[in-house]
Amino acid sequence: MHKLSRILIVYVLLAVVACGQVTEDSEVVLSDDASQSGEVASGSVMLNEDKGDIVSSSEASIASLVDSPSGGAFRRLWADPPTLDPHLTSDTTSAGIVVEVFSGLVALDTDLNLVPDIAEGWSIDGNTYTFNLRDNVKFHNGRQVKAEDFKWSIERAADPVTASPVADTYLNDIVGAMEYIRGEADSISGIKVIDDLTLQITVDAPKAYFLAKMTYPTAYVVDRNVVEAGGRNWWVGDPIGTGPFKLDEYRIGERIILLRNDDYYREPPTVARIDMNLAGGQAMAMYENDEIDITGVSLFDLERVLDPEEPLNQELVVAPPGFTVSYIGFNTKKEINGLENPLSDRKFRQALNHAVDKELIAKEVLSDLVQPAYGILPPRFPGYNPDVSGLRFDPELAVKLVGESGYPDYLKDIQPGTTYYDLAQELLASNPNTGSGTPRIVITVPGTGGTVGLDLDVIIEMWRQTLGIVVEIDQAEWATYLEDLDRKKFQAFAGLGWSADYPDPQDFLDILFHSESSINHNGYSNPEVDSILEAARIEQDPVARVQMYHVAENMILEDAAWVPLWFTGDRYALVKSYVKGYKLTPMIVPKLSQIRIE
Amino acid sequence: MFKYAIRRLLWLPVLMTVASLFVFTLGTYGPGDPVIVMMGARYNPETADRMRKELGLDRPFHVQYSEYMWNFVRGDFGESLRFRGQPVRDIILPKMWVSAQLALVATAIVVVLALPLGFYIAHRQGRWDDPTIVAIAVILGAIPIMVTVPSLLWFFCRYVKWIPCSGWGGIFDLRIVVPVISMGVFQIAGLLRLMRASTLDVMGQDFVRTARAKGLSIFQVDRIHVLRNALIPVVTVMAFSLAGLIGGSFITETIMGIPGIGRFVVESVFNRDYPVIMAVTLIGAAAFGLSTLLADIAYAMIDPRIRYDSESNLN
Numbered sequence: 014m015h016k017l018s019r020i021l022i023v024y025v026l027l028a029v030v031a032c033g034q035v036t037e038d039s040e041v042v043l044s045d046d047a048s049q050s051g052e053v054a055s056g057s058v059m060l061n062e063d064k065g066d067i068v069s070s071s072e073a074s075i076a077s078l079v080d081s082p083s084g085g086a087f088r089r090l091w092a093d094p095p096t097l098d099p100h101l102t103s104d105t106t107s108a109g110i111v112v113e114v115f116s117g118l119v120a121l122d123t124d125l126n127l128v129p130d131i132a133e134g135w136s137i138d139g140n141t142y143t144f145n146l147r148d149n150v151k152f153h154n155g156r157q158v159k160a161e162d163f164k165w166s167i168e169r170a171a172d173p174v175t176a177s178p179v180a181d182t183y184l185n186d187i188v189g190a191m192e193y194i195r196g197e198a199d200s201i202s203g204i205k206v207i208d209d210l211t212l213q214i215t216v217d218a219p220k221a222y223f224l225a226k227m228t229y230p231t232a233y234v235v236d237r238n239v240v241e242a243g244g245r246n247w248w249v250g251d252p253i254g255t256g257p258f259k260l261d262e263y264r265i266g267e268r269i270i271l272l273r274n275d276d277y278y279r280e281p282p283t284v285a286r287i288d289m290n291l292a293g294g295q296a297m298a299m300y301e302n303d304e305i306d307i308t309g310v311s312l313f314d315l316e317r318v319l320d321p322e323e324p325l326n327q328e329l330v331v332a333p334p335g336f337t338v339s340y341i342g343f344n345t346k347k348e349i350n351g352l353e354n355p356l357s358d359r360k361f362r363q364a365l366n367h368a369v370d371k372e373l374i375a376k377e378v379l380s381d382l383v384q385p386a387y388g389i390l391p392p393r394f395p396g397y398n399p400d401v402s403g404l405r406f407d408p409e410l411a412v413k414l415v416g417e418s419g420y421p422d423y424l425k426d427i428q429p430g431t432t433y434y435d436l437a438q439e440l441l442a443s444n445p446n447t448g449s450g451t452p453r454i455v456i457t458v459p460g461t462g463g464t465v466g467l468d469l470d471v472i473i474e475m476w477r478q479t480l481g482i483v484v485e486i487d488q489a490e491w492a493t494y495l496e497d498l499d500r501k502k503f504q505a506f507a508g509l510g511w512s513a514d515y516p517d518p519q520d521f522l523d524i525l526f527h528s529e530s531s532i533n534h535n536g537y538s539n540p541e542v543d544s545i546l547e548a549a550r551i552e553q554d555p556v557a558r559v560q561m562y563h564v565a566e567n568m569i570l571e572d573a574a575w576v577p578l579w580f581t582g583d584r585y586a587l588v589k590s591y592v593k594g595y596k597l598t599p600m601i602v603p604k605l606s607q608i609r610i611e
Numbered sequence: 612m613f614k615y616a617i618r619r620l621l622w623l624p625v626l627m628t629v630a631s632l633f634v635f636t637l638g639t640y641g642p643g644d645p646v647i648v649m650m651g652a653r654y655n656p657e658t659a660d661r662m663r664k665e666l667g668l669d670r671p672f673h674v675q676y677s678e679y680m681w682n683f684v685r686g687d688f689g690e691s692l693r694f695r696g697q698p699v700r701d702i703i704l705p706k707m708w709v710s711a712q713l714a715l716v717a718t719a720i721v722v723v724l725a726l727p728l729g730f731y732i733a734h735r736q737g738r739w740d741d742p743t744i745v746a747i748a749v750i751l752g753a754i755p756i757m758v759t760v761p762s763l764l765w766f767f768c769r770y771v772k773w774i775p776c777s778g779w780g781g782i783f784d785l786r787i788v789v790p791v792i793s794m795g796v797f798q799i800a801g802l803l804r805l806m807r808a809s810t811l812d813v814m815g816q817d818f819v820r821t822a823r824a825k826g827l828s829i830f831q832v833d834r835i836h837v838l839r840n841a842l843i844p845v846v847t848v849m850a851f852s853l854a855g856l857i858g859g860s861f862i863t864e865t866i867m868g869i870p871g872i873g874r875f876v877v878e879s880v881f882n883r884d885y886p887v888i889m890a891v892t893l894i895g896a897a898a899f900g901l902s903t904l905l906a907d908i909a910y911a912m913i914d915p916r917i918r919y920d921s922e923s924n925l926n
Binding site for chain 2: 093095096098101103104173174175176178179180181182194195244245246249264265266267290291292293294295298299301302304490491492493495496497499509511531532
């Protein structure tokens, strides 16, 4: 009995202590935040669609800025990066930090131009690139970067022991790289150190996109001594890079702090530190509460923020759409999982395309946060074709195409004067679930919890109303979804976006639609398209090369392997007025060094 | 009692083995593959095979399992697959500690509010305040946490502006207020009703009536007889709930930006980060086993009628 009372007393004391503390502190904070405008806010969700992963980007606050040195601090939400090892980086969350802490031979500027980075210049002789390194590049520990470091770093990235998920994607053009990646060679024969500041890389064919690939962290330089001493998570204890910022602190689920690298070989940043909150939270509320300096604007807050009367409107930044396209993919194989696949019929796929009114959905459902996509390459992306026609909304043509397709046998019985729609409605009424015995069409989306996205709901309804075709939705949890996607097991799939990792049309068209690409999830195969894509890889005349991609893109669109949906990305963002020089870019590029806090 | 506790403790490794085998089997043979998740949209089979080999995921089930368990016993929880190369131990222990602190404070508040209130309204049975308080508690408890947290957040952070909107700074930091109210104040209904029912139960017993008949004042009866006996089932329930301390709260942690284990485990499952899932399962199983043992022991200690060891078990 007595023990019991003691337990109780302990509990009570604990609670009292906690409560007492609460009241004491609240007054202090009250004065801090007294200047805010009050309004309810909902969290925004940022789609990191490069790997299709949906990252809820709403992160915790670091209570207060620890003393800011001159230059100020830039505070933002971020998510836990799976890695900060440049050679293992394959996602935008990691890359967004890695490109600021590490660097490579070449880089992209905020206008996505290829610019010299550690290499101050280069010459191209056929298949051979000769890079001249700057002589003032130092690792964060003070050691000078030499050509030998690049050779070691790229070989380390390709080493099977490193187990990089993307080494073959970014390095496979280098002569001897694939042999090395497969463990069949002792070094990459195509990389030669000429002298301390000269590096020569030979590629297997004059590939126009090679330099663009070299801007990805896989080709970044790391300090051999640090990596060899630090083990597999060397970057946690000793993250030595060459970039404009140094990683000062990383606490999983809490925060990442970057500090300015005053010895940076290009112009050092003016902002002294970057605080990244990793713990989650309601982005909009935190922004309005001055806990972060930038946030995306979600659908829920859009109306309020767009109101010119609203003070926040002054801080609104409108960005061009990102280099991400979302789409519904159609499997084009005759049979899937042993079942007949009506989507193998080209005309049927075209019909489904023509039946979707994307303008209407973008405007009414998605509040113009996205731009309807008729082509595959996003606007302003290299190779983008402003004249791409695509398969536009045309319900009559859609109905006609379904009639010409081999899809429903019952179409053959349409009597003159009966519209297909009416007949379809009758058939649907008799058997609402299956569309009267026609083969099933199932679209699989990733995720849990039954929410599939408003746009897809509307599209399916458009198909039903215009064509009388019933499409079912199946939802698979993320890891299962990816596995089945890679096995090409889906009849149709949605909920995915593709975003570029380097600005070259090859990164969209070739790797998504070449019949031999491992991530051609559609099973799409058109020999003519294949041969154009292969020729475009090594076409030296940039204009002719873009033309080739235009032709390939049009053929793919005509084959209707996809219903391209939206060019997405953070259309609207709020940036505090004292933050200058922050540029919203459609891809991850180094850009934090240009920020000024005034 | 001592022998009983030892016997129960000896069962603990068995419980943990069964739980871990179950999770490991699901992980190996269930759908989803950590390497595919890692590669995301840029999958290719050749690279995937190479990575599986490098990460040791291509070895037979029993080899992987026994190696994991052997390391676990020695305190090495393996390396995360999602956070490549990082020791699971370093990742999850701080997160579990955060969740445990939060749950402890919330539980303390539940206890402080629910026990006296429950005891009080039991004495007011049939009057207006009994049903009123029970109704309020049940209504509060019925509001989903995804409603309470944002509403509280709006009030404290955006309306009166007393506290920052998110984050975590330990139990003496203001930002604990919203999660603790939603996980504490709003969740008193269960314990309140238990306390009320058990008080009423004791108050109806003969010995209470006898005590009153002897001429003891109502306060003496309450203190000596009613309260002590009414707390017996309550303490048992609370000991059970200790296991939940390290589980974390997915929703609260996510909305409030608290670096706890709840959200982290859910994300680990989506990413098929098996070393993390295994470690959390094993620690959770151990916590569950220990807290049920604690509940049983507490029960025996406060209720003299319960004996676990002797053959002369009453009742």
